[in-house]
């Protein structure tokens with residue numbers, strides 16, 4: 001199908017519509033525009049979160065705060081921020097109680113690569129019609145407050161579980177941002193629709209929420225299994241609540257907005273081999289099968305040493321396990 005021709009550079013509303021169309025054609029589930037030059041409304045909450053040490057095991061987090069509050073510092077001359085979301089299937093199959101489990105987003109291809117590649121294709125589409133544009137793609141690889149900007153771009157609201165929620169796709173979404181030096185008309189932020197629900201705050205097995213939207217990462221399974229690089233986990237995480245080997249979905253699977261979430265993008269489909277291994281508790285015991293299992297997946301953020309530690313905390317750490325870095 002022939003692509004629509006780009007509108008005139010000076011027509012920011014029509015250009016925004018066209019660029020969002022490019023993103024959707026390339027496989028984004030949702031696309032919206034925010035203005036990165038606007039002050040971050042959530043700045044006080046972001047700064048106090050860091051000041052109180054609620055970033056927990058993410059020791060690198062405070063270093064990015066200044067840039068997090070000013071995305072234009074990530075790309076000189078930024079005038080627009082295209083935010084995209086890709087849906088994945090967050091429903092965990094029925095698993096036996098003894099099986100260590102993996103957060104659903106990590107079951108497929110590495111979303112960093114998938115979304116960055118999508119955003120590069122958007123840039124190529126733009127440059128075919130507009131000539132060179134200045135851009136920078138951010139997919140958890142730069143200090144961009146992705147959820148905040150996705151909310152600003154109209155993709156959903158930030159739930160009490162701190163995640164972006166879309167009325168039809170729930171929170172089973174991975175986000176990416178594309179800073180551009182092209183003027184695009186921004187979308188309108190989405191109104192919050194959590195209402196009086198507190199299901200996520202109550203479902204957290206480690207009581208990691210200090211209040212709505214206030215997560216203490218030092219108490220979060222996801223933060224420890226993915227970001228904690230210490231040899232030993234804190235005592236509250238060994239044995240691991242819920243047998244989470246990598247990530248944790250408990251504050252999402254309870255969310256009413258996820259019950260009827262629409263279909264997932266094929267770009268983030270779960271790997272059937274990994275699904276089968278999880279179901280039968282067949283976790284790699286040697287370097288080669290570890291390497292094969294995690295190649296091209298976000299799961300690889302967990303080093304073999306972390307894998308051994310997490311698996312042991314899940315009760316499965318016997319026998320020889322991979323040793324390569």
Ligand code: SF4
Nearest residue numbers: 204220221248250251
């Ligand atoms: S990811 Fe798990 S441990 Fe972390 S806040 Fe959500 S439910 Fe709690």
Ligand code: SF4
Nearest residue numbers: 159160194197200255
């Ligand atoms: S579980 Fe309820 S409070 Fe939590 S994010 Fe979902 S709708 Fe909001």
